[in-house]
Amino acid sequence: MLDDRKLEVLRAIVEDYVSTNEPVGSKSLVERHHLGVSPATIRNDMGTLEEDGYITQPHTSAGRVPTDKGYRLFVDKLSTVKPLSPAERRAIEEFLRGAVDLDDVVNRAVRLLAQLTRQVAVVQYPSLSRSAVRHIELVRLTESRLMVVLITDTGRVEQRVVELPGALTEDEVADMRSVFNQHIAGRPLVDAAGLVGDLPATVPVDDRPALVAVVSTVLETLVERVDDRVVLAGTANLARGSALDFPNTIRPVLEALEEHVVLLRLLGEIADPQTLRVSIGEENLYEGLYGASVISTGYGGDASNALAALGVLGPTRMDYPGAMGAVRAVARYVGQILAEG
Amino acid sequence: MLDDRKLEVLRAIVEDYVSTNEPVGSKSLVERHHLGVSPATIRNDMGTLEEDGYITQPHTSAGRVPTDKGYRLFVDKLSTVKPLSPAERRAIEEFLRGAVDLDDVVNRAVRLLAQLTRQVAVVQYPSLSRSAVRHIELVRLTESRLMVVLITDTGRVEQRVVELPGALTEDEVADMRSVFNQHIAGRPLVDAAGLVGDLPATVPVDDRPALVAVVSTVLETLVERVDDRVVLAGTANLARGSALDFPNTIRPVLEALEEHVVLLRLLGEIADPQTLRVSIGEENLYEGLYGASVISTGYGGDASNALAALGVLGPTRMDYPGAMGAVRAVARYVGQILAEG
DNA sequence: ACTTGGCACTCGAGTCTGATGAGTGCCAGG
DNA sequence: CCTGGCACTCATCAGACTCGAGTGCCAAGT
Numbered sequence: 244m245l246d247d248r249k250l251e252v253l254r255a256i257v258e259d260y261v262s263t264n265e266p267v268g269s270k271s272l273v274e275r276h277h278l279g280v281s282p283a284t285i286r287n288d289m290g291t292l293e294e295d296g297y298i299t300q301p302h303t304s305a306g307r308v309p310t311d312k313g314y315r316l317f318v319d320k321l322s323t324v325k326p327l328s329p330a331e332r333r334a335i336e337e338f339l340r341g342a343v344d345l346d347d348v349v350n351r352a353v354r355l356l357a358q359l360t361r362q363v364a365v366v367q368y369p370s371l372s373r374s375a376v377r378h379i380e381l382v383r384l385t386e387s388r389l390m391v392v393l394i395t396d397t398g399r400v401e402q403r404v405v406e407l408p409g410a411l412t413e414d415e416v417a418d419m420r421s422v423f424n425q426h427i428a429g430r431p432l433v434d435a436a437g438l439v440g441d442l443p444a445t446v447p448v449d450d451r452p453a454l455v456a457v458v459s460t461v462l463e464t465l466v467e468r469v470d471d472r473v474v475l476a477g478t479a480n481l482a483r484g485s486a487l488d489f490p491n492t493i494r495p496v497l498e499a500l501e502e503h504v505v506l507l508r509l510l511g512e513i514a515d516p517q518t519l520r521v522s523i524g525e526e527n528l529y530e531g532l533y534g535a536s537v538i539s540t541g542y543g544g545d546a547s548n549a550l551a552a553l554g555v556l557g558p559t560r561m562d563y564p565g566a567m568g569a570v571r572a573v574a575r576y577v578g579q580i581l582a583e584g
Numbered sequence: 585m586l587d588d589r590k591l592e593v594l595r596a597i598v599e600d601y602v603s604t605n606e607p608v609g610s611k612s613l614v615e616r617h618h619l620g621v622s623p624a625t626i627r628n629d630m631g632t633l634e635e636d637g638y639i640t641q642p643h644t645s646a647g648r649v650p651t652d653k654g655y656r657l658f659v660d661k662l663s664t665v666k667p668l669s670p671a672e673r674r675a676i677e678e679f680l681r682g683a684v685d686l687d688d689v690v691n692r693a694v695r696l697l698a699q700l701t702r703q704v705a706v707v708q709y710p711s712l713s714r715s716a717v718r719h720i721e722l723v724r725l726t727e728s729r730l731m732v733v734l735i736t737d738t739g740r741v742e743q744r745v746v747e748l749p750g751a752l753t754e755d756e757v758a759d760m761r762s763v764f765n766q767h768i769a770g771r772p773l774v775d776a777a778g779l780v781g782d783l784p785a786t787v788p789v790d791d792r793p794a795l796v797a798v799v800s801t802v803l804e805t806l807v808e809r810v811d812d813r814v815v816l817a818g819t820a821n822l823a824r825g826s827a828l829d830f831p832n833t834i835r836p837v838l839e840a841l842e843e844h845v846v847l848l849r850l851l852g853e854i855a856d857p858q859t860l861r862v863s864i865g866e867e868n869l870y871e872g873l874y875g876a877s878v879i880s881t882g883y884g885g886d887a888s889n890a891l892a893a894l895g896v897l898g899p900t901r902m903d904y905p906g907a908m909g910a911v912r913a914v915a916r917y918v919g920q921i922l923a924e925g
Numbered sequence: 926a927c928t929t930g931g932c933a934c935t936c937g938a939g940t941c942t943g944a945t946g947a948g949t950g951c952c953a954g955g
Numbered sequence: 956c957c958t959g960g961c962a963c964t965c966a967t968c969a970g971a972c973t974c975g976a977g978t979g980c981c982a983a984g985t
Contacts (some may be wrong), residue, residue, distance in 0.1 A: 283929055286978070287981050304936045304977050344744060378723050380733065392721065392733060392741070400733070400743050403685060478819065479842060482835035494823035536679060622958055627949070645948050645965045689937050 245295070249288045251278065253297055254321040255311050256356075257291075260552050261560055264484055266306030305563065310526035310557060315538070318521050318563050323562035327572050339576050343368070345398035349474055352553065352577050357414050357477025360571040362557035365506055368472040369397035369543055369550040369581065372433045379427065379435075381420045382443070386410040389459045397543065397581055401455045403461050423458070436462040447548060480557070488534070488558035495531030500556075506530055510552035516541045516578060519567050526558045534559060538566050544573035550581070586636070590629045593620060594638055597630075598650050602901055605825055607647030629830045652865035652900060655877070659798045659862050659904050666905035668913050672700070679830040680917050686710070686739035690815055693894065693918050698818025700910040703898035706847055709813040710738035710884055710891040710922065713774045720768065720776075722761045722799075727751040736883065737774065738891060738922055744802050764799070814847050821898070829875070829899035836872030841897075846870055850878050851893035857882040857919060860908050865900045875900060879907050883915035884922045891922070 257275045269282040270573060289307055292298045295373065299311035300306065309317065318565035327335070338355055342348040349366050356364035382390040387410050392402040408572040439459045442478045464525065481493045490495060499505050509527065511520050522537045536559045541549025553574055555566050596617045600608040609625040610630060619626070630648055633639045636655035641647065650658065668676070683689040690707050697705035715736035723731040728751050735744040757858055768776045780800045819841065823832045830837060838847050850868065852861050863878045877900045882890025894915055896907055 266977090268976080281929055282977095283931090284927085287928085290979075300978085302935090302937060304934090304975085306977065378725070378731070380721055380723055382719050382721055382735065384719070390719070390735065394723065394731065394743070398745075402735070402739060402741050404739075413713050476842065479835050479838035482833050482838060492823050497820035498824060501817065607948090611948075623960055624960090625950095625956085628957090631950080641949085643964090643966065645946090645963090647948070 245291075248320060249279070249292060250316075251276075252285060252288045253309070253313060254317060256298060256307055257313065257317045257321070258293075260308055261307055261562055264299055264488075264560065265505070266308050268306035270479045271306075274420065274513050277577050309560075311526065312325050314523045314559055314563070315526075318523070322564045324519070324571060325568040327568050328490050332572065335359075335375070335572060335576055338401045339580055341349055342580070345400075347364075348398075348577065348580055352573055353476040356553065356555060356573050357480065357570060359573070360555045360557070360566045361477070361480050361483075361563075362555040362561065362566060363475065363480055364555050365500075365510065365539075366553040366577075367476070367507065367510055367551040369395070369399055371395065371399065371401065373431070373544065373548065374399065375429055376427050376435050377429075379423050379458075381416050381423075382383070383411065383413055383416045386412075389416070389457070391458060393432075396429075405457050407457060419455075419458075422451045430463070436460075471503055471507055473503050473510075475500060475506075484558065484560075488560055496535060496556075499529060499531040500538070509556070510554055515547050516544065516549045516574060517546065520554075521563065521567070521572060530554075536561055536563075538563070540570055540574045544577045544578070550578075553577070586632075588823070590617070590633060591657075591662060592617075593626060594633055594650070594654060595658060597633075597639060597648055598654065598658045598662070601649055603605060603812055605829075605901065607642055607649050608797065609647035611872055612647075641864050643895070648882065650901075655864045655900055655904070656867075663905045665860070665912060666671075666909040668700075668909055673913065676700075676913060676917055680921055683921070686741075689739075689869070689918065689921055694815045694817040697896060697910060698821065700909045700914070701896045701898070701903075702818070702821050702824075703896040703907060704816065704818045704821055704841065705894070705896050706851060706880075707815050707894040707918075708848065708851055708892040709815070710736070710740055712736065712740065713744065714772070714885065714889065714891050715740065716770055717768050717776050718770075720761070720799075722757050722764075722766050724752065724754055724757045727753075730757070730798070732799060734773075734803070737770075746798050746802055747800060750905060758843055760796075760799075773803070777801075784907065786888045807878075807899050812848055814844050814851075816847075825899065825901075828902055837876060839908065840870060840872040850897070851880045853894055856888050857885065857890045860912060861895075862904065862908070873897075877902055877904075879904070879911050880914045881911055883919045885919070891919075 251436050252272070255265050255272055255278070259272065267325045269285040272278070273280070273282050274284055289298065292313075293300070293307065296310060297316060298307040299310050301308060322537065335355060339348065339351055342351050349368060352364045353364045353366040354563045374397050376393065378394040380392040380394070382392060384390055384404065387407045388404060389407055389411070390402055390404050392400065394400050423439060430438060436459050437461060439455060445531060479564060481489070481496055505540075509522070509523070509529070509532070518535045519538060522539075527533065527535065529538065534538070535552055535556055537556045539554025541552050542552030554570055557566070591740055593613070594725050596613055596619070598607050600613065600616060610626040613619070613626055614623050632638065633654075634641070634648065637651060638657060640651050642649060658857045676696060678693070680689065686709075690709060694705045694707040697707070715738050717734065718737045719735040721735070722734040723733060725731055725745065728748045729745060730748055731743055731745045733741065734751070735741050751855040764780060764924065770781060777800050780796060780803060786910065822830070822837055835907060850863070850870070850873070852863070860881045863880075865877060866874045868876065868878065876897055878895055878897045880893050880895025882893050884891030895911055897908065
């Protein structure tokens with residue numbers, strides 16, 4: 244049904260269309276790629292490709308354009324991730340190394356990715372729930388107000404001010420602080436709330452169970468709430484080939500990008516950092532993003548569990564091999580840097 | 585030269601053009617507004633308004649459109665800030681009160697502003713350098729690594745990890761912490777680095793001048809670096825009336841919005857929170873933003889010195905009175921909430 | 926069974942045309 | 956200084972026409 248030449252034709256169509264942004268016809272196809280056959284033969288092949296739904300023509304007398312299904316086949320079978328050049332790799336590494344803290348790493352990474360791919364880049368902050376606690380700090384603001392500061396091993400810092408049911412002295416707070424840190428430092432954050440909640444019986448929690456309860460609650464809400472921070476860059480890239488790339492306007496796309504919840508779902512269930520996820524056109528399950536493709540992967544953490552995700556979003560007419568290479572490379576470097584820092 | 589009726593005509597043109605998005609002609613003008621004269625008279629008035637550069641016609645046989653100079657006159661002399669309805673005020677207050685921390689306040693404020701004005705909203709984080717220190721926390725990560733956490737009275741938290749020249753015990757760190765906090769809590773952050781640097785001779789700094797130097801440096805760099813955080817919302821609003829509003833595409837505008845440095849300059853020298861700044865079209869001094877207008881004001885702080893700025897950005901063809909009212913109201917509420925929290 | 930050249934056909938894009946009508950500028954009279 | 960009248964300009968629209976890229980199909984060749 245789909246012999247080798249037909250696949251080759253599909254690949255050529257995708258590549259030409261991506262680079263020229265114009266429907267590609269049989270004649271120009273044989274000119275640009277040296278397939279050893281005549282345009283008529285190509286036309287027959289294109290006919291079957293169209294019957295099978297891999298390509299389509301915008302209007303009767305125009306060339307062919309890949310469908311979502313066509314891009315899917317291209318990505319799955321016909322292309323390989325394009326590795327970056329050594330020069331690019333060096334530039335990436337250098338640029339990311341210059342970061343001074345977590346915010347800086349994330350910001351640099353997202354801009355880098357936008358520039359490399361010339362698409363919209365999205366980076367999720369390292370997930371709190373998947374991180375481990377490095378330190379918990381209790382800061383006594385007044386005698387009955389306490390600030391709980393949480394520092395994770397990825398360098399992320401979150402804080403929350405709470406009202407206490409009763410007064411506390413500085414010494415009491417200090418005791419509590421060291422008890423907490425002894426027992427939960429190094430533990431995954433998801434477990435922390437539970438650990439604080441029922442400290443081993445051997446530990447003297449003296450007469451302040453109220454404080455324990457408060458801190459435990461704070462940890463729980465922190466984990467729930469702030470898992471969803473994402474950063475964007477390169478939205479201006481959407482307005483480049485516009486008219487042809489996005490059916491109507493870029494407005495629904497911009498709207499989707501503002502909905503961080505949508506973005507997080509797009510980045511997807513973060514699998515392991517090895518896997519690249521590609522979601523094409525209507526596969527996106529979000530109406531505003533039909534016409535767009537998302538390439539994402541996990542980063543950080545270990546081989547089987549990523550800390551968070553990052554990726555790029557662009558028109559379905561997109562340089563998949565190149566973008567996939569960039570996403571993979573940036574994810575690796577960011578992962579390395581987090582592991583070191 | 586410009587008698588009352590001519591000014592009235594200009595106002596009518598601005599209002600009609602803003603609401604219809606079409607060049608306005610003499611006939612429709614007399615129909616919609618009950619000026620007591622004939623179209624011919626209006627035509628004469630429009631003639632002089634055009635000579636003086638307040639309006640222009642896109643092509644010979646079309647209606648008139650305000651120029652930047654026309655909008656400027658409109659904003660300065662012909663319009664008054666439109667106060668929000670009581671219902672809107674209540675909704676704003678309620679929405680902002682629900683915020684749990686500083687990040688949340690800023691995020692809610694920016695979305696609110698975007699929704700109220702249907703334009704792009706920009707909010708700057710409360711400036712570090714203008715804030716006062718609430719607390720400094722020193723966290724001992726290892727014996728020679730220290731995390732410095734800075735908490736301001738606006739609720740902002742910044743942290744930095746530093747390598748120390750030598751080892752430190754937990755007790756030494758604790759001493760240092762209380763010395764620092766005694767002397768700089770409540771002081772403006774800009775002074776903090778200096779205060780830490782030369783603590784009064786009476787204070788025992790024991791044998792750790794190195795630590796003092798390190799912390800002093802950290803404070804300095806913190807102040808320098810992170811003054812520039814801004815948050816955006818409503819970029820999708822740019823893609824609404826597009827074709828007519830922004831000469832070419834919205835791309836240069838999106839590019840400008842990604843350059844946070846540009847944004848900060850746009851928000852402008854933050855004057856007192858009472859003043860509304862309006863920058864129209866080519867007044868913006870940034871080529872990508874000719875065709876756009878920015879309305880901004882300070883918020884927080886006291887009457888003469890704001891903590892930071894916020895505002896909206898839209899096409900010059902914009903509902904100035906309404907947007908100005910929304911910006912002023914949101915700035916006030918955010919200021920209130922920061923003062924309380 | 927596949928490939929090829931030929932050929933008629935389709936249809937978007939571009940160009941020209943004329944008609945329409947909104948809007949203007951000007952002028953003479955009130 | 957206002958007004959009605961009038962000739963004029965010019966963008967927009969629809970229709971007619973051409974052009975050409977690209978197709979589908981068929982019969983002949985390998």
